[in-house]
Amino acid sequence: MTKDVIALTPTMPDPSTVLAGLYAGGPDLRVSTLADGAVLQLCTPGGTPLVSVEAPYLVHHPHEARRLLGDQVPLPEGPFWWTEARATTAHPEGERIAASFAGRLTTVLGGTVWPPHVAHTDVVPTAGLAPSATCGSLPPAVDMQSDHASVILQDRPVIALSSWLSHALSAAAAGGRALQLITPPTCRLTQPTRAALAAHPNRWIIQHPEHGYYDGVSGCQLRWRDGAFVPALDDTGHARVAEPFKSAPFVSGQDAAAALGEQQLLLSIRTVQPAAEGLVLGGALEAAWQHLTGTRPVGWGTAEPVNLPWNRRQLTDLARTRAQKSEATWLVAVGGPEQPGIATTRVLHTSAGIEEHIAFALGYGPGRTPPLAALPELARLLTTRHELATMLTTLRAGRRDLTVPSYFEALPLPVSFTLGPDAVRQAGPARAEAPSPHLAPTRFGSASAPALHYTLGDGTQPGAWAQLQQVTRHLKQMQ
Structure with missing residues (x-):
């Protein structure tokens, strides 16, 4: 189920347009500000967070929409404004409000909405919703939090290291928690997101419809225990690797291209x-x-x-x-x-x-x-x-x-390694040039401060x- 809705507009959403969008849940919702005013959060009168809206920002590169959202969204011509709304998973009304918010922005300003075909401009009834949390008690991107982990659910083609996710990572680290990102097996990460989640104890977690939960990088089968996802060990105390991770059953046409060169x-x-x-x-x-x-x-x-x-x-x-x-x-x-x-x-x-x-x-x-x-x-x-x-x-x-x-x-394989002059000086130039009888580095730079370049394969x-x-x-x- 989609939880993020993004409006791409040719002009900046002004305060009156944003206000009209916020009325997608009716006039009774409360508005709170987070992150020093950079995030608006819609809450029910009872205090339940429904939708968090990040301040719009100007993107100068149209191909960024295609890189992160795929080909389903028509590319804007020239720079555009990216306004992202994240719906809570606690109530289904949140997703409809986010879609109405984005639809109202593009109705007034033009542009397009991701995901395709979800935008509308209806008012979403929210009366009678029971409060499930205190407004603003969680970081805007976090769906659930325990003493040990902050859990985020995402379902979009490519999971980017957005400001949402970056703030959630910082907040989790400050609170001594792991950041655990849960996605379907069809999602992919950008290189920055992969690097951010590689730091222990963070995890990218795949929720498979038949094989449960496993680590998206190592394939290790996971289970929820003591407020966080941890490896599910077999009787011998070893971690098990999920079968889908080995066989890649969700390979798409683009994924298959990786095997073709x-x-x-x-x-x-x-x-x-x-x-x-x-x-x-x-x-x-x-x-x-x-x-x-x-x-x-x-x-x-x-x-x-x-x-x-x-x-x-x-x-x-x-x-x-x-x-x-x-x-x-x-x-x-x-x-x-x-x-x-x-x-x-x-x-x-x-x-x-x-x-x-x-x-x-x-x-x-x-x-x-x-x-x-x-x-x-x-x-x-x-x-x-x-x-x-x-x-x-x-x-x-x-x-x-x-x-x-x-x-x-497959793991990457080394091609070359270079030592700059200071590193060569610290190691000792004479011996640095002879690490083995079969590996002679290329020497360049000044005679007094050389650098060494080792070709490895x-x-x-x-x-x-x-x-x-x-x-x-x-x-x-x-x-």
């Missing part, structure tokens, strides 16, 4: 730069994107959908403001529809300087070869111009659109993991 090139990049007044962040990511695709990122933001045009100075200003509050900065960037690409960057102010931790993924369809030959020159570029500390590149069979399905995917050799482990083990022994 779709690949993902994954780069993990870390840079360390001096904390200078004129420092502008994002240079390493922009250089890598340009080098591997011929274009720069098209947009950036602090959640999905990505809403801002790519601008290094603006993202630097945000990071500087957060650093003044002793806060780390997390960013996401996307490319154009012609070459699927997505990256996340975490900016940290450490004793070593300003660190950027970048996870960059590019998707390639059948017949398209990932540019592995360009990696040595990329390593040289990042070392000489962008203070590269380390870079690990891997290749895997996976969806070109870079989403994560709820069935087993072409992404098809499982033995590349052993080579990488040998290099890293050798380097640690020298420190």
